[in-house]
Amino acid sequence: MASDQVRVTTRHTLHCANEATVDTLESPFCLGPMDYIVPSTLPIEAIFVYKKPLSSPPDKFFVVDRLKQAISHLLDYYPHLTGRLQQNPTTHAPEICHLGAGVDLWEACCSVTLRSIAASSLSGRIITPKLPGDGDTLLPIFHATVGSISHNAIFAIQLTRFACGGVSLGIRIHHQVCDAQGFFQVVRDLAEIYRQLRDSSPPTLVYPPEIRSHFRSSGKLSPKTENQAPAFKPPDFYLQSEDDEDVLEESTDEVTAEVTARVLRFSGADLLALKEAATNPDPWSNTRVSTFEALSAYLYQRVYQAKVQLLESYGMSAQELQCQPLRKFLTAMDMRDPDRLNLPPHYLPNAVYCPSTQSSHEHLMGRELYHVAYNIHDTIRSVDVMDVKQQFQWIAAQPDQSRVKPTDEFTEGNLIVSQWTRENTYVGVDFEVRRNGRPVSPSLVSPPLSGPYLMDGLAMVISTDEKAVTDRVNSDRPAGSRNPYALDVNLALNDEIWPFLDRDINFLKYIS
Numbered sequence: 001m002a003s004d005q006v007r008v009t010t011r012h013t014l015h016c017a018n019e020a021t022v023d024t025l026e027s028p029f030c031l032g033p034m035d036y037i038v039p040s041t042l043p044i045e046a047i048f049v050y051k052k053p054l055s056s057p058p059d060k061f062f063v064v065d066r067l068k069q070a071i072s073h074l075l076d077y078y079p080h081l082t083g084r085l086q087q088n089p090t091t092h093a094p095e096i097c098h099l100g101a102g103v104d105l106w107e108a109c110c111s112v113t114l115r116s117i118a119a120s121s122l123s124g125r126i127i128t129p130k131l132p133g134d135g136d137t138l139l140p141i142f143h144a145t146v147g148s149i150s151h152n153a154i155f156a157i158q159l160t161r162f163a164c165g166g167v168s169l170g171i172r173i174h175h176q177v178c179d180a181q182g183f184f185q186v187v188r189d190l191a192e193i194y195r196q197l198r199d200s201s202p203p204t205l206v207y208p209p210e211i212r213s214h215f216r217s218s219g220k221l222s223p224k225t226e227n228q229a230p231a232f233k234p235p236d237f238y239l240q241s242e243d244d245e246d247v248l249e250e251s252t253d254e255v256t257a258e259v260t261a262r263v264l265r266f267s268g269a270d271l272l273a274l275k276e277a278a279t280n281p282d283p284w285s286n287t288r289v290s291t292f293e294a295l296s297a298y299l300y301q302r303v304y305q306a307k308v309q310l311l312e313s314y315g316m317s318a319q320e321l322q323c324q325p326l327r328k329f330l331t332a333m334d335m336r337d338p339d340r341l342n343l344p345p346h347y348l349p350n351a352v353y354c355p356s357t358q359s360s361h362e363h364l365m366g367r368e369l370y371h372v373a374y375n376i377h378d379t380i381r382s383v384d385v386m387d388v389k390q391q392f393q394w395i396a397a398q399p400d401q402s403r404v405k406p407t408d409e410f411t412e413g414n415l416i417v418s419q420w421t422r423e424n425t426y427v428g429v430d431f432e433v434r435r436n437g438r439p440v441s442p443s444l445v446s447p448p449l450s451g452p453y454l455m456d457g458l459a460m461v462i463s464t465d466e467k468a469v470t471d472r473v474n475s476d477r478p479a480g481s482r483n484p485y486a487l488d489v490n491l492a493l494n495d496e497i498w499p500f501l502d503r504d505i506n507f508l509k510y511i512s
Helices: 019-024 064-075 114-119 132-139 180-198 223-231 267-275 291-313 320-324 361-366 367-380 386-396 466-473 498-502
Strands: 006-014 043-050 084-087 094-097 103-110 155-161 168-175 237-239 261-266 328-331 356-357 404-406 415-420 443-447 457-461 485-495
Touching: 006 084, 006 132, 043 180, 064 103, 064 155, 064 180, 103 132, 103 320, 132 267, 168 180, 223 367, 237 386, 267 291, 291 328, 291 361, 291 367, 291 415, 291 457, 291 498, 328 367, 328 443, 356 367, 361 367, 466 485, 485 498
Parallel strands: 103 155, 328 415, 415 457
Antiparallel strands: 006 103, 043 168, 043 443, 084 094, 155 168, 237 404, 261 485, 328 356, 457 485
């Protein structure tokens, strides 16, 4: 859909409702080692689309003044979001300065209706590829360059009103400040405050957030830990040699293929069948893979085989194929849980660890799906929490953060699967209600299919609105009688790979 159908009309710069809140923070505001490893130009962003009920007057559905008030009261709990990112001149670690500079709220209008957007898709649903600009134009302006980071607002929202009166909220927070769990926590807190203002209640969060990072700096570590941390040899990070610091990547004139992202729908029945295929038929096998592990293994194997077929079409030999760097699989683990890092409740900052594995060429080409699924299962389940903790302590103890580099950096051509379903993205993000008092749940919650989400080999596993719809229609139906709820996968791949997947029966048979 043409991006010129969205027109930005107004920009608001918002501050804390209680301006003294900013004064309670140290300046600059320190981040922590889990934040340091996030690329400086990477945001977390999502689009929340809401259909306006017929009973709601257009001027009473997502009231701008109320939203502005809600954001200001939200900032009393997250005052550091009003600042700007910078790099510490000594340690080169990211930190937040200019506290109180404010956050951005943009107003925009779209000339099309949500009904027409839904009608343009084969499924009749509102899906991200049918949004203006693949969703990108529904998000606030962001300049993804190193030089612009200190000028970008850390937190920004775009409220877009469609011709039908429906609304989208395009929300962006810089990834160096929080991960996906923290991002959706902020959105839920904003919705909670907005609902309280709608009901003329004092805007107070029942569960205030923890905004300070764990292991915030080497100066905050105990003397014993600070002395031991540099001696630790982290398996996932290394210190770049000073001789290599000024080495720049060689430029190339080679034309690379375009990347296209598609939304793949997996029904509850699809997911059950996929999980069965990823389970060892041997009754003596005690390993049980999760739905996410089964889905990840399926994507990993099918995409790899399509890449091999593409290279074979170029005339590459079997021996050359086995040497190609295409077999790496990465995912992300939320480390907040009590059996992991046991972080405080409602912890905002980054708390993600990214395990990786690499199945053999033979496994990916010729073995049953459960062999691949068990490899992913073992990789995720064998993560040593103490090892992860030591790695981040080691990072915090380094005097120059610019030299800390990942040993296993993701490169295009491999596969990374991100699990947003763990965040319950449709839960608690209702701002308005219908005349009967039922909440107006979003019809779509998704990242855009642009920017960092349009990278060859990125799969975003996201929830759908099926649960909200089912609960509304069948609120008294026993939970045990339902299939799993449908999931969507936003899969971005090199354009040359898609034709091979389109002919792959084993790929297509699990997609609705």
